[in-house]
Amino acid sequence: MTPLPHDRYCDEIAHQVGLLRAVVTSGADLSATVPTCPDWSLEQLVRHTGGALRWVELMVRTRARAEVPEDRVPSGEGPKDVGALDAWLDETGEMLVAALREAGPDAPVWSWAGLPTSGFWARRMTHELTVHRADAALAAGHPYEVAADIAADAVDEWLQIVEFAQRTVPDDAAGELRGPGRSIHLHATDGTWGTVVELTEDVIVWRHGHEKATVALRGPLTAVLLAFYRRLPLDSPELEILGDRELLEFWLERATFG
Known part of the structure; x- marks a missing residue:
């Protein structure tokens, strides 16, 4: 699917950094375990993201x-002083946005996904931030919402990553997502967005729209996004599953970065 404009990603990176900083400065316990990334504390999550x-x-x-x-990477782990994390994040976000805007979307830059451009990284870091800001919000007990265009694009990018892993990483768990006759319908109930993912003998294919599928995951778009990224349990009251729940669980266990 067509990515969003480069400037939209740059704007969203700046926005998401600001929202992550708001968690850091909210008085949240930075030593608390992140429920969706239980190997990390909130402080470790922030340092990883920055x-x-x-x-x-x-x-x-x-x-x-x-x-x-x-x-x-200079200052890649952030300052030793936890109190200085906010300023470090602020500087980090400004540096990245400036570099991406100066480069534009087509500058040649190494990447791991066969798309060696600065535009790849603008998109990837937008969604890295979008999801890890959700992790931080959940750890701090804060509400979480994301713009519809960003949420929909995050799903598209995730599907492209799974397809890339199927094509290029033979031993990846995503390779098990093969076999015809099975499909997943993602259905946002607070708008018109929907996506149908088909499992095939080769690699997954997907299209926007609404169709009957083997299993449907329904709910507000933000909730569907978080569930699809394994940040929200399928039993959450915001979500509804129609059809073969085991297929959806099978997908979530195997859809990986490679």
């Missing part, structure tokens, strides 16, 4: 043609 942004900023700014080791 470090990823700085890593991408360095690659985009230098037009890296090969992967840059993360230990070469």
Whole structure:
């Protein structure tokens, strides 16, 4: 599917960084475990997210043609002083947005997904932030919402990642998502958006729209997004599952980054 405009991603990165900073400065316990990433505390989540942004900023700014080791990223782990995390995040976001805007969407930059452009990284970091900000909000007990165009594009990008893993990583669990005659319908009940994912003998295919499928996942778009990224349990009251729940669970267990 066609990505959003480059400037839209840049704007959203700035917006999501601001929302993540608001969690950090809200008085939330930064030592608390993140329920959706139980190996991390909230502080570790913030450092991971900021470090990823700085890593991408360095690659985009230098037009890296090969992967840059993360230990070469200046201030990539953030300040030792927890109280300085907010300022570090603020600086990080400004640096990345400036680098992406200067590069535009078509500058050659190494990536892991066969799309070696700065535009790939603008999209990837938008959704890295969108999902990890959800992790932070859930850990802090804050409400979470995301713009409809960003949520829909996050689903598209996730499907492209799964398809990429099926094509290029033979041992990835996504390879098990093969076999005809099965489909998943994602249905936003607060708008017109919907997507149908078909499992095939080769790689998944998908299209926007509403069709009868083997299983349907229904709910507000933000809730569907979070469930599809395994951030919201399928039994959540916002969601409704119609049809073969086991297929949806099978998908969620195997849809990975590779």
